[in-house]
Amino acid sequence: MSDKELFSFVPAKGDESEIISAPLYSYWKSVGRKFISSKLAIAMLVLLIALLLMSFIQPIFSGYTVINSGKIDDFSLRYNYPNFRDWFGTDATGQSLFDAVWAGAKTSISIAMLATLISTFIGVIVGAVWGLSKSIDKFMIEVYNVVNNVPQVLVLLVLSYAFGSGFWNLLFAMCVTSWVSIAYQIRVQVIMYRDREYNIASRTLGTKPATMIGKNILPYLISVIVTIISNQMPVFISLEVFLGFLGVGLPSDTPSLGRIIADYTDNITNHAYLFWIPVLILGLVTVSLYIVGQTLADASDPRTHQ
Amino acid sequence: MSNKKVILSAKDISVEFQVRNRTLRAIRNISVDLHEGETLALVGESGSGKSVFTKVFTGMLETNGSVSTGTVTYGDMNLTNLKTNAEWEKIRGGQISTVFQDPMTSLNPIKTIGSQISETIIKHQGRSSEEAKAIAIDLMNRVGIPEAEKRYDEYPFQYSGGMRQRIVIAIALSSRPKVLICDEPTTALDVTIQAQIIALLKELKEEYGFAMIFITHDLGVVASIADKVAVMYSGEIVEYGTVEDIFYDSRHPYTWALLSSLPQLATTEKLYSIAGTPPSLYSEIKGDAFAPRNPKPMAIDFVEIPPKFPVSDTHWAKTWLLDERAPELTKPEGIQDLHDKMVKIYAKEGGA
Amino acid sequence: MAEKLLEIKDLSISFGEGKNKNIAVKNANFDIYKGETFALVGESGSGKTTIGRAIMGLNNIENGDIIFDGKKINTKLSGSEKEELTKDIQMIFQDPAASLNERATVDYVISEGLYNYHMYKDEADRKAKVEAMLKEVGLLPEHLSRYPHEFSGGQRQRIGIARALVMEPRLVIADEPISALDVSIRAQVLNLLQRLQEEKGLTYLFVAHDLSVVHFISDRIAVIYHGDIVEMAETEELFNNPIHPYTKSLLSAVPIPDPALERQKQLIVYDDSIHDYETDKPSFQEIKPGHFVWANTAEAENYKAQA
Numbered sequence: 001m002s003d004k005e006l007f008s009f010v011p012a013k014g015d016e017s018e019i020i021s022a023p024l025y026s027y028w029k030s031v032g033r034k035f036i037s038s039k040l041a042i043a044m045l046v047l048l049i050a051l052l053l054m055s056f057i058q059p060i061f062s063g064y065t066v067i068n069s070g071k072i073d074d075f076s077l078r079y080n081y082p083n084f085r086d087w088f089g090t091d092a093t094g095q096s097l098f099d100a101v102w103a104g105a106k107t108s109i110s111i112a113m114l115a116t117l118i119s120t121f122i123g124v125i126v127g128a129v130w131g132l133s134k135s136i137d138k139f140m141i142e143v144y145n146v147v148n149n150v151p152q153v154l155v156l157l158v159l160s161y162a163f164g165s166g167f168w169n170l171l172f173a174m175c176v177t178s179w180v181s182i183a184y185q186i187r188v189q190v191i192m193y194r195d196r197e198y199n200i201a202s203r204t205l206g207t208k209p210a211t212m213i214g215k216n217i218l219p220y221l222i223s224v225i226v227t228i229i230s231n232q233m234p235v236f237i238s239l240e241v242f243l244g245f246l247g248v249g250l251p252s253d254t255p256s257l258g259r260i261i262a263d264y265t266d267n268i269t270n271h272a273y274l275f276w277i278p279v280l281i282l283g284l285v286t287v288s289l290y291i292v293g294q295t296l297a298d299a300s301d302p303r304t305h306q
Numbered sequence: 307m308s309n310k311k312v313i314l315s316a317k318d319i320s321v322e323f324q325v326r327n328r329t330l331r332a333i334r335n336i337s338v339d340l341h342e343g344e345t346l347a348l349v350g351e352s353g354s355g356k357s358v359f360t361k362v363f364t365g366m367l368e369t370n371g372s373v374s375t376g377t378v379t380y381g382d383m384n385l386t387n388l389k390t391n392a393e394w395e396k397i398r399g400g401q402i403s404t405v406f407q408d409p410m411t412s413l414n415p416i417k418t419i420g421s422q423i424s425e426t427i428i429k430h431q432g433r434s435s436e437e438a439k440a441i442a443i444d445l446m447n448r449v450g451i452p453e454a455e456k457r458y459d460e461y462p463f464q465y466s467g468g469m470r471q472r473i474v475i476a477i478a479l480s481s482r483p484k485v486l487i488c489d490e491p492t493t494a495l496d497v498t499i500q501a502q503i504i505a506l507l508k509e510l511k512e513e514y515g516f517a518m519i520f521i522t523h524d525l526g527v528v529a530s531i532a533d534k535v536a537v538m539y540s541g542e543i544v545e546y547g548t549v550e551d552i553f554y555d556s557r558h559p560y561t562w563a564l565l566s567s568l569p570q571l572a573t574t575e576k577l578y579s580i581a582g583t584p585p586s587l588y589s590e591i592k593g594d595a596f597a598p599r600n601p602k603p604m605a606i607d608f609v610e611i612p613p614k615f616p617v618s619d620t621h622w623a624k625t626w627l628l629d630e631r632a633p634e635l636t637k638p639e640g641i642q643d644l645h646d647k648m649v650k651i652y653a654k655e656g657g658a
Numbered sequence: 659m660a661e662k663l664l665e666i667k668d669l670s671i672s673f674g675e676g677k678n679k680n681i682a683v684k685n686a687n688f689d690i691y692k693g694e695t696f697a698l699v700g701e702s703g704s705g706k707t708t709i710g711r712a713i714m715g716l717n718n719i720e721n722g723d724i725i726f727d728g729k730k731i732n733t734k735l736s737g738s739e740k741e742e743l744t745k746d747i748q749m750i751f752q753d754p755a756a757s758l759n760e761r762a763t764v765d766y767v768i769s770e771g772l773y774n775y776h777m778y779k780d781e782a783d784r785k786a787k788v789e790a791m792l793k794e795v796g797l798l799p800e801h802l803s804r805y806p807h808e809f810s811g812g813q814r815q816r817i818g819i820a821r822a823l824v825m826e827p828r829l830v831i832a833d834e835p836i837s838a839l840d841v842s843i844r845a846q847v848l849n850l851l852q853r854l855q856e857e858k859g860l861t862y863l864f865v866a867h868d869l870s871v872v873h874f875i876s877d878r879i880a881v882i883y884h885g886d887i888v889e890m891a892e893t894e895e896l897f898n899n900p901i902h903p904y905t906k907s908l909l910s911a912v913p914i915p916d917p918a919l920e921r922q923k924q925l926i927v928y929d930d931s932i933h934d935y936e937t938d939k940p941s942f943q944e945i946k947p948g949h950f951v952w953a954n955t956a957e958a959e960n961y962k963a964q965a
């Protein structure tokens with residue numbers, strides 16, 4: 001263009017500056033991107049998936065049962081160290097520890113997962129209503145102060161004795177003793193957000209409490225909820241193991257990591273593989289769950305998105 | 307004033323940020339000098355980069371930001387070479403202090419006011435704690451805290467916003483810095499408190515003799531406190547001059563727009579406002595950054611960034627309008643004879 | 659004679675009990691007429707925001723009445739009455755960063771009220787209403803699928819205005835709507851509010867802490883100090899003849915955007931101990947027609963003599 005053209009006036013472009021040039025923001029895509037950026041989390045996720053697959057698929061093929069009188073008389077099969085036929089060796093009944101561990105893991109993980117999902121679901125709903133309503137808060141705080149001070153393990157023991165052992169009984173007992181503290185954590189968060197200006201704005205627009213919880217508060221709590229889940233699952237697994245250790249919780253014909261570890265505590269040094277391999281598997285499940293959960297929780301916090 | 311020594315100097319400073327694998331230029335080639343005892347007002351909207359620019363002087367850029375070109379000199383020390391926190395600690399707080407906008411978050415809520423002032427004195431001047439306390443109380447008196455002795459042991463929550471900002475100023479001045487950077491120090495305060503804080507800063511400047519960089523987006527405050535004014539837009543200084551140059555002889559369309567939108571100039575029917583939204587700090591700019599919002603742009607504004615055009619010894623502007631090839635364009639009618647207009651407005655108003 | 663849309667009678671509001679009782683608003687009395695912009699100006703702690711929120715039903719009041727369009731609204735209301743009221747009185751909030759739901763799209767943010775009361779025939783109708791409102795505030799349809807944090811402060815405030823106005827209210831309480839914005843963007847939003855008022859016949863209660871900001875948009879101004887309304891008059895009259903010393907100090911505090919004038923200026927500082935209300939109690943007195951001042955008998959005589 002010539003100088004004359006360049007230095008002549010052109011129409012103003014007011015509206016153009018309103019255009020946002022950055023690409024559309026998508027919450028879940030940003031969460032995914034943040035998660036994937038952590039190599040550790042990806043590695044742990046792969047490990048976790050592998051462990052889960054083994055726990056749920058291997059027992060189908062092995063047909064393992066705890067009380068298997070099939071080869072019980074063949075003493076040569078007992079207490080074998082890990083070898084090419086039995087990767088984890090054999091246990092006191094001559095069965096492959098490999099089969100036992102995965103069958104046990106399946107039970108332990110299932111109960112922990114179900115307990116986590118159920119207690120978190122109840123805890124979030126109760127906690128949200130609790131936090132939003134000032135009158136319910138006054139009441140629930142008293143309930144919480146009482147209930148929270150009773151040691152969880154004691155209650156579990158009592159319920160175990162009262163209702164007997166069994167998968168669903170244990171599940172019930174675990175949920176009943178955990179939802180309160182989850183509800184409390186959620187309540188604390190809800191109170192933080194409840195009086196923020198955008199919530200006041202929603203009230204002036206006539207928004208009902210249920211919608212407030214669903215649209216205004218819960219979306220901000222995703223990070224917190226994921227943290228809770230990632231903390232609770234390892235807690236439940238450990239709890240089941242601990243109860244198995246005490247000889248309560250699951251019945252003796254249900255395979256579980258807790259039972260195995262309990263059975264072989266005498267073997268910490270002698271035939272050590274019998275104790276340490278189940279412990280190792282337990283540790284791997286717990287740690288990988290925790291790391292994946294924590295990374296997901298951080299990634300869900302929009303403040304970490306750029 | 308123009309013979310005073312230069313105490314702080316920025317030459318061709320550009321600042322870049324790493325955001326998601328992209329490099330974005332937040333500050334684009336700024337050169338400006340601050341003279342001894344002078345108050346330089348940095349005027350601009352959000353996103354103009356004024357805070358980022360002043361952080362360059364105290365080494366407080368965020369971790370993903372860096373000075374990509376240019377040098378900053380303080381006296382005869384080259385600040386761009388400072389890398390470690392330890393090196394910056396000698397300058398920051400001691401030679402160059404900053405007063406931030408929010409007095410609520412600038413103070414530590416769990417320490418007494420007195421201890422926070424004394425701490426700085428002990429650190430930068432190496433005094434004993436009794437000496438520091440005496441100096442601190444003296445400072446508190448100086449910045450207008452009533453019953454300073456008693457209030458020395460109180461906590462920030464027992465102070466009002468204006469009082470807290472006075473303490474922040476006291477802390478900033480405790481080590482007698484040569485340069486005080488004030489980043490919108492009165493924006494969060496009530497109007498009457500703002501007036502008092504500005505009066506206080508002017509007095510302290512007379513007494514202590516420091517140079518000041520004052521960031522604001524309020525032209526009234528600029529008129530009150532500035533000797534020189536730099537108008538920033540989208541990471542550049544688009545006009546620079548004495549406060550009289552900027553108010554009575556402005557040359558850049560953005561400065562015209564800012565002056566035109568002063569509420570005092572509104573008639574009963576119309577208040578001038580600038581169309582559109584300022585570009586975000588991270589947008590790509592082609593040509594003159596203000597062009598999309600300029601009510602009378604030229605074709606070249608969308609093509610090439612204008613260079614600095616001098617208007618006088620003290621005054622320059624980055625606009626193609628000052629190029630000799632450009633057609634005549636006088637500033638908008640609304641801001642011509644600004645002084646006379648203001649005199650009329652304020653003569654009518656009682657109490658001014 | 660213009661109709662009154664809102665009447666505030668002997669309103670007092672306090673927070674806390676016993677020793678901790680904080681009286682935010684003492685005895686407010688004012689009326690707002692249909693179609694006007696009434697400004698309530700005061701500094702932090704003056705009670706101005708509290709009054710605005712009480713009208714919206716967000717605060718409890720201790721004493722007094724709030725009357726909207728002839729009906730008392732500070733009592734128990736039926737569900738449908740509440741619904742009408744929500745549609746009739748809307749609020750624009752101060753902080754563009756905090757007043758929008760960051761996790762909802764702009765489309766949802768603006769439509770929230772419409773969804774609550776199903777104020778549309780069908781989806782197409784709702785979309786049309788939202789897009790029309792968006793255009794009115796100077797934003798683009800493509801912005802609907804974006805999230806609040808992607809916008810600048812001025813744009814966010816315009817989204818807040820769209821959200822309030824899509825309800826087609828009669829009274830809009832603007833609670834410091836431009837305080838958090840850059841000075842050059844303030845003019846843009848003020849112009850927008852002015853234009854919308856003319857187009858839709860709105861009535862505004864404009865709460866602010868800076869007199870210069872309300873000069874352009876208000877018809878009448880009330881100045882509030884520590885829970886008391888100390889002066890009330892038409893805009894030009896207040897600016898040209900301020901009577902109460904607090905109003906004078908408020909006017910004096912605004913920096914003059916002219917270096918020569920500003921540097922010569924003498925700052926007027928207000929000290930409330932100059933009043934002696936021990937025996938001679940103050941009340942709201944009409945010093946000149948339409949110009950009211952909070953004063954006791956002695957002061958009122960003084961003011962009238964000087965007027």
